[in-house]
Amino acid sequence: MKKNTIIIGTGAYIPPNIVRNADFCQERFYTEKQEPFTVENKEIIQKFYEITGIQERRYLDDDMKNSDMATEAAIEAIKDAGIDKETLDYIIVAHNFGDIKKNTIQTNILPSLASRVKYRLEINNPNCIAYDLIFGCPGWVQALIHAKSFIDSGLANRILVIGSESLSRVLDMHDRDSMIYSDGAGAVILEGIHSPDKKGILGHAAQSNTLNEAYYLYLGQSFMKDSDPAIRYIKMNGRKIYNYALTNVPVAMQKCLENSGVHIDEVKKVFIHQANEKMDEAMILRFYKLFGQDEPPQYIMPMSIHKLGNSSVATVPTLFHLVKTGQLENHVLNEGDVVLFASVGAGMNINAVAYKL
Numbered sequence: 001m002k003k004n005t006i007i008i009g010t011g012a013y014i015p016p017n018i019v020r021n022a023d024f025c026q027e028r029f030y031t032e033k034q035e036p037f038t039v040e041n042k043e044i045i046q047k048f049y050e051i052t053g054i055q056e057r058r059y060l061d062d063d064m065k066n067s068d069m070a071t072e073a074a075i076e077a078i079k080d081a082g083i084d085k086e087t088l089d090y091i092i093v094a095h096n097f098g099d100i101k102k103n104t105i106q107t108n109i110l111p112s113l114a115s116r117v118k119y120r121l122e123i124n125n126p127n128c129i130a131y132d133l134i135f136g137c138p139g140w141v142q143a144l145i146h147a148k149s150f151i152d153s154g155l156a157n158r159i160l161v162i163g164s165e166s167l168s169r170v171l172d173m174h175d176r177d178s179m180i181y182s183d184g185a186g187a188v189i190l191e192g193i194h195s196p197d198k199k200g201i202l203g204h205a206a207q208s209n210t211l212n213e214a215y216y217l218y219l220g221q222s223f224m225k226d227s228d229p230a231i232r233y234i235k236m237n238g239r240k241i242y243n244y245a246l247t248n249v250p251v252a253m254q255k256c257l258e259n260s261g262v263h264i265d266e267v268k269k270v271f272i273h274q275a276n277e278k279m280d281e282a283m284i285l286r287f288y289k290l291f292g293q294d295e296p297p298q299y300i301m302p303m304s305i306h307k308l309g310n311s312s313v314a315t316v317p318t319l320f321h322l323v324k325t326g327q328l329e330n331h332v333l334n335e336g337d338v339v340l341f342a343s344v345g346a347g348m349n350i351n352a353v354a355y356k357l
């Protein structure tokens with residue numbers, strides 16, 4: 001009998017507040033050099049839509065914080081798994097900015113978000129270890145790798161893994177790139193289960209590239225003229241990220257399949273970080289080209305970016321939850337399907353996990 005790491009429950013929190021592209025018409029966008037754009041916002045937004053595919057995104061309620069979203073996703077995953085919350089051995093929360101109260105600029109990670117979630121879930125068990133994982137957007141996928149290692153080693157048997165981010169609290173509304181970002185949370189419960197076949201997490205690949213890449217995503221001053229240099233917002237070098245992702249993510253996905261002993265034709269879905277549509281499509285195309293295939297199979301890559309934007313660590317678990325629960329048109333999952341989770345983000349970090357349902 002093999003001990004497998006199986007996802008036994010999923011959950012997500014998708015904030016109800018929809019922010020449409022047209023809502024950015026009133027903003028004043030500036031270039032990196034703090035100069036106003038000469039083109040009208042309408043044109044910038046149209047171009048943004050053509051590149052990213054994003055029509056709308058979600059922002060959390062003013063009175064909510066990141067850990068509140070994480071807790072909501074966790075409650076749903078625990079319910080879906082039908083488990084007693086006191087039996088959890090670990091809670092791992094992937095995020096990058098902690099809790100930030102609306103209209104404040106201070107990240108709060110004391111205590112950790114995992115502690116806050118455990119508190120909100122009212123878990124008594126002191127042997128349920130709660131910690132945070134900061135790994136850029138690939139944090140949730142990396143937490144799956146942690147969970148599998150803990151389960152394989154016998155350190156734990158039941159683990160709650162959450163990806164949660166409130167990017168709307170770190171946006172420079174004068175930077176057109178801010179339109180990419182969104183809020184949300186996704187969660188899964190993983191369990192070590194003995195079965196005759198190998199299933200669950202089959203293998204993984206990950207890399208951290210820092211020599212040239214460490215500051216492709218960073219905190220920086222607002223693009224608005226004469227802005228306060230002491231206040232910092234999420235910033236990115238989009239072109240460099242794009243090229244980095246295209247060069248490295250497909251290779252990591254290929255390595256992951258190799259490590260997992262999975263043939264490319266067995267892959268039924270690729271749950272890739274919802275960064276932006278153009279980049280995701282280019283990555284999946286390049287991935288299949290590595291195997292000599294010019295066209296990826298139809299419906300291989302579920303997408304939520306059009307309506308949910310880029311919610312960092314939350315995109316992959318949310319997307320998986322939506323497909324698993326039949327909420328995404330043209331996408332179903334069946335017992336025995338092999339899927340890939342893959343991500344890229346600040347660090348720069350990349351990773352991929354192969355999973356058999």
Ligand SMILES: CC(C)(COP(=O)(O)OP(=O)(O)OC[C@H]1O[C@@H](n2cnc3c(N)ncnc32)[C@H](O)[C@@H]1OP(=O)(O)O)[C@@H](O)C(=O)NCCC(=O)NCCS
Pocket residue numbers: 044045047048049051052137176177178236237238239240241242275276278279310344345346
């Ligand atoms: C940001 C990104 C969309 C810009 O595309 P690009 O082709 O590299 O950027 P360029 O600077 O060459 O600009 C191309 C065109 O898009 C426009 N553009 C760039 N960023 C834009 C934005 N955020 N909104 C609107 N238009 C934008 C430019 O003005 C330019 O327009 P033009 O062709 O009319 O001159 C692209 O680099 C990208 O997808 N990067 C990855 C970003 C990402 O996913 N980050 C999250 C990481 S987890």
